[in-house]
Amino acid sequence: MREFDVDAPAAERWGEGLVAVEQGEPIHLDVRLESVHEGILVTGEAETIYRGICGRCLTDIAQPVEVEFQELFGYPGEEATDFELQDDHVDTGPLVRDTIVLSLPFQPVCQPDCPGLDPNTGERLTSEAAQEPREPVDPRWASLKTFTNDDDAVATRHDAETKEES
Ligand SMILES: [Zn+2]
Known part of the structure; x- marks a missing residue:
């Protein structure tokens, strides 16, 4: 041996x-x-x-x-x-x-209770945000939205917000 x-x-x-x-x-x-x-x-x-x-x-x-x-x-x-x-x-x-x-896992996760992405905004949810999906954006990051140059993303987000209001 x-x-x-x-x-x-x-x-x-x-x-x-x-x-x-x-x-x-x-x-x-x-x-x-x-x-x-x-x-x-x-x-x-x-x-x-x-x-x-x-x-x-x-x-x-x-x-x-x-x-x-x-x-x-x-x-x-x-x-x-x-x-x-x-x-x-x-x-x-x-x-x-x-x-x-x-x-190797077929469905790997970063943590066992990973809440995934917000279906409206596509942003990563935190555990708290998963319970309140209407407030996914940390206010400290909100001003970053103005830096986007992706017109499609802005239009999609606007559509999502319009649907929520109607
Ligand atoms: Zn994850």
Whole structure:
């Protein structure tokens, strides 16, 4: 039996959803290799960070992710296993990648009770604003509205306000 403690960067971007482990992100591996009759039994833990955006409010997020795995790497040409030893080497890359990608959330959130965006203004809600959706703008930020040069955004906001009044 042998044990390894390894840090290695992700060789490519892992994940296709709102969050992913970026290429080059450090992956910390704790791996135990055991010789068994059919091959090498690989047991371990991997730790890294996934990055992306909150599925509700679109804020950038970075969260730690930790996974455990155990897989038999069979001797080539013997029993059918998902992974094979190659030249007496265990390539844990694909195993770690698959385990981490499967553990990434489909609906990542910046915090468990993230209230998301205001359906009228598109602005990020705070927990208090979610209960009072009519007052989404912090007065300290109100003057920033005059700096917008996005005519569409202004028109949309005006339409929303008109609808509320009628
Ligand atoms: Zn959020």
